[in-house]
Amino acid sequence: MKEKLRVGVLLSGGPAPGGHHVIATLFDLLDGVGELWGIERGAEGLIEGACRQLKKSEVDHYRHLGGFDLLKTRRKKILPEDIPAIKKTIEKFHFDALVFIGGDDTATNAYKLSKETSCQIIHVPKTIDYDLAVPSFGFDTACSLMSQIIKNLKVDALSTGKYVHVIKMMGRDTSHITLECALRAEPNLALISEEIIADRQTLDQVVDQILSFLKKRDKKYGVILIPEGISLAIPELAEDTELDSHGNVDLSGMESHVRLFQFVQKRAQKEGYKVPPFRFSSLGYESRCQDPTPFDLAYTKKLGIRAFQAILTKKSGVMVSEEKAHSIEEFMVQDPKRGHVVAKVAVDLNGQKFLTFKKGQTACAYQD
Numbered sequence: 001m002k003e004k005l006r007v008g009v010l011l012s013g014g015p016a017p018g019g020h021h022v023i024a025t026l027f028d029l030l031d032g033v034g035e036l037w038g039i040e041r042g043a044e045g046l047i048e049g050a051c052r053q054l055k056k057s058e059v060d061h062y063r064h065l066g067g068f069d070l071l072k073t074r075r076k077k078i079l080p081e082d083i084p085a086i087k088k089t090i091e092k093f094h095f096d097a098l099v100f101i102g103g104d105d106t107a108t109n110a111y112k113l114s115k116e117t118s119c120q121i122i123h124v125p126k127t128i129d130y131d132l133a134v135p136s137f138g139f140d141t142a143c144s145l146m147s148q149i150i151k152n153l154k155v156d157a158l159s160t161g162k163y164v165h166v167i168k169m170m171g172r173d174t175s176h177i178t179l180e181c182a183l184r185a186e187p188n189l190a191l192i193s194e195e196i197i198a199d200r201q202t203l204d205q206v207v208d209q210i211l212s213f214l215k216k217r218d219k220k221y222g223v224i225l226i227p228e229g230i231s232l233a234i235p236e237l238a239e240d241t242e243l244d245s246h247g248n249v250d251l252s253g254m255e256s257h258v259r260l261f262q263f264v265q266k267r268a269q270k271e272g273y274k275v276p277p278f279r280f281s282s283l284g285y286e287s288r289c290q291d292p293t294p295f296d297l298a299y300t301k302k303l304g305i306r307a308f309q310a311i312l313t314k315k316s317g318v319m320v321s322e323e324k325a326h327s328i329e330e331f332m333v334q335d336p337k338r339g340h341v342v343a344k345v346a347v348d349l350n351g352q353k354f355l356t357f358k359k360g361q362t363a364c365a366y367q368d
């Protein structure tokens with residue numbers, strides 16, 4: 001082994017609270033035994049060789065802050081033609097290990113690169129979506145802020161008595177965020193895309209469900225959560241958007257919640273029922289850059305320590321959890337559209353969380 005380790009770190013995908021704290025933890029642990037280099041703009045910087053040795057002053061400034069602005073982040077799939085440039089960067093900067101902080105697409109990048117280089121490739125699970133097999137950091141903070149905003153909107157609705165707030169919730173294909181916020185903030189209604197898919201519900205059936213809820217609730221105000229993944233469950237709600245380099249649909253750019261309620265309104269009109277005025281909003285971007293909660297600070301410290309241990313024990317192609325380093329190989333699946341990728345984990349409809357949510361649903365729907 002060289003006298004001093006040289007580790008590169010990058011942030012990738014959407015920001016998640018605690019990313020800076022993973023970097024600060026690695027920086028602290030490497031003090032005296034190595035150097036930490038920041039790679040700018042995720043895989044883009046790795047390809048371009050945009051790397052700088054991190055200074056204590058900047059790390060200290062950012063360590064407890066949300067956002068990914070210390071290094072910036074991008075969504076970039078590593079293609080076979082990018083490998084020579086990445087190898088050049090690894091050689092030029094003499095990296096012994098690279099730490100990829102990101103979600104499922106970043107883990108796929110990390111896995112593929114680990115097959116091409118002897119430089120150790122370690123992945124730290126990040127995403128507010130919470131859709132990895134290993135718990136990701138950032139979810140707790142994002143859900144705390146979103147739940148607070150939902151609670152505020154409930155109070156707004158109750159105070160003024162004139163709007164039903166319809167909120168589209170981030171989370172991509174999965175509804176973990178919607179479910180968690182439904183448990184924490186108790187909106188009057190929350191849809192879960194996984195349930196819609198499992199029950200093979202059609203647009204008409206979902207419209208029926210919402211309309212019956214509004215009629216039975218019989219109030220001009222309330223709060224409803226719609227997961228952004230609903231447009232994957234109900235194709236009529238989707239819009240044509242560009243795919244990102246990993247093949248992801250731009251669910252956050254779609255007004256699926258607005259479209260859904262246009263259908264509700266139309267049906268109500270046909271039935272001669274007057275729906276309450278709706279107010280539409282979305283939650284996600286503001287929450288994924290919130291300063292981390294104590295939970296996420298503690299968790300990112302543990303993940304940083306695990307990443308450091310993985311480097312010392314010469315692991316590569318691994319995703320760290322609180323307990324250990326897992327081979328990314330065990331999470332790889334063949335996706336019909338996106339190829340050989342790290343699997344996304346959906347809400348478990350037989351799990352305790354979902355069952356608790358279902359039990360409490362009626363009480364939340366009709367009481368304030």
Ligand code: FBP
Pocket residue numbers: 012013014015016103104126127128129170171172228251252284288
């Ligand atoms: P990651 O999977 O990269 O963590 O992204 C999370 C997320 O916030 C999703 O919930 C959302 O659909 C997406 O990013 C929006 O990303 P963009 O920044 O490309 O609009």
